[in-house]
Amino acid sequence: MRWRQVFAAATVAALVLAARPHAGAQARTWTVIAGGLTQDGSVWSNAFHPRVVDVTVGDVVEWQFAGFHNVAFAGGGQLPPLVVEEGKAMYLNPEVAFPVGAAEYDGQGYRNSGVPPEDPRAWPRFRYRLRFPKPGTYVYSCIVHGPAMSGVVRVHPQGTRLPRDPAAVLQQGLQEQRATLRAGERALARLRPELPASGHVRVVMVGDAKGGYSLMRFTRSPLVVRRGTTVTWEVQDPFEIHTVTFVGREKVPAFVIPQPQPSGPPKLLLNPRVAAPTPQKTYAGGGYANSGILVPLGAPGPRSYSLRFTRSGTYTYWCPIHALVGMKGVVVVR
Numbered sequence: 001m002r003w004r005q006v007f008a009a010a011t012v013a014a015l016v017l018a019a020r021p022h023a024g025a026q027a028r029t030w031t032v033i034a035g036g037l038t039q040d041g042s043v044w045s046n047a048f049h050p051r052v053v054d055v056t057v058g059d060v061v062e063w064q065f066a067g068f069h070n071v072a073f074a075g076g077g078q079l080p081p082l083v084v085e086e087g088k089a090m091y092l093n094p095e096v097a098f099p100v101g102a103a104e105y106d107g108q109g110y111r112n113s114g115v116p117p118e119d120p121r122a123w124p125r126f127r128y129r130l131r132f133p134k135p136g137t138y139v140y141s142c143i144v145h146g147p148a149m150s151g152v153v154r155v156h157p158q159g160t161r162l163p164r165d166p167a168a169v170l171q172q173g174l175q176e177q178r179a180t181l182r183a184g185e186r187a188l189a190r191l192r193p194e195l196p197a198s199g200h201v202r203v204v205m206v207g208d209a210k211g212g213y214s215l216m217r218f219t220r221s222p223l224v225v226r227r228g229t230t231v232t233w234e235v236q237d238p239f240e241i242h243t244v245t246f247v248g249r250e251k252v253p254a255f256v257i258p259q260p261q262p263s264g265p266p267k268l269l270l271n272p273r274v275a276a277p278t279p280q281k282t283y284a285g286g287g288y289a290n291s292g293i294l295v296p297l298g299a300p301g302p303r304s305y306s307l308r309f310t311r312s313g314t315y316t317y318w319c320p321i322h323a324l325v326g327m328k329g330v331v332v333v334r
């Protein structure tokens with residue numbers, strides 16, 4: 001009699017486990033790496049590695065962050081914008097900056113990882129996990145870097161034999177990341193200012209949608225020009241926003257200014273000193289001259305900025321958005 005009870009209890013337990021597959025021991029965790037950067041910060045991967053990950057129902061995908069990204073699933077709606085405006089002030093959208101939604105995704109409802117802290121040293125500790133309870137093909141994007149930075153999770157019915165196990169998929173991801181960064185390094189080695197006309201120099205901020213990388217440098221060495229030269233900076237990158245900011249004697253301004261709230265997370269003000277352009281067309285050294293936000297290829301807004309250099313000297317400029325990874329340049333006027 002007692003044996004029969006034990007047997008019955010065991011059968012019930014087995015049925016419960018079978019009915020709730022994601023509580024079973026077979027659920028696996030798959031790693032996807034979000035982005036990547038070279039040691040000196042000059043090349044960024046703006047891709048998910050691997051771009052496509054195959055899992056089975058009940059499995060978990062864990063994104064490991066290697067850049068300033070977010071992981072966002074639209075859930076049948078539209079992805080929210082990166083920036084929201086309140087009067088004249090611009091804020092990083094809290095729907096992008098902070099986590100939204102449960103730790104499970106079946107194609108319904110918005111899910112968002114939030115973004116890691118600004119400091120690159122904090123990125124590797126930032127993780128995001130989602131469980132996938134329903135078969136389907138789920139596309140996700142990084143809202144910070146736009147639709148060109150997207151990935152896919154393919155969820156197969158339970159019992160499907162997958163070509164790779166999680167360890168092999170992690171290796172595949174690392175391999176894709178290395179190849180992406182290497183392609184970016186080759187592009188960086190080719191980077192040259194252009195001379196479209198006499199008295200004109202063009203500096204291009206490079207990125208590649210297909211290659212999945214962006215370069216975080218204006219030039220590889222100081223740009224030497226004659227007095228009276230007009231330099232035009234132009235974004236040719238599908239992912240990144242940048243600015244061209246001569247600070248004179250000031251410190252490089254912060255791009256994001258956190259504003260603590262009585263409750264909940266801080267509001268993330270985009271510093272108007274960085275976001276808005278200054279009016280001057282010439283630069284004689286010393287002062288603050290700023291392009292304002294220059295937008296990626298395909299986005300509405302300005303993509304280029306010009307200054308004519310009227311006095312000899314050596315002038316350092318920055319992109320304050322990417323100052324932490326060393327995005328600065330030097331113009332030497334002779």
Ligand SMILES: [Cu+2]
Pocket residue numbers: 240241242243319320321322327
């Ligand atoms: Cu930048």
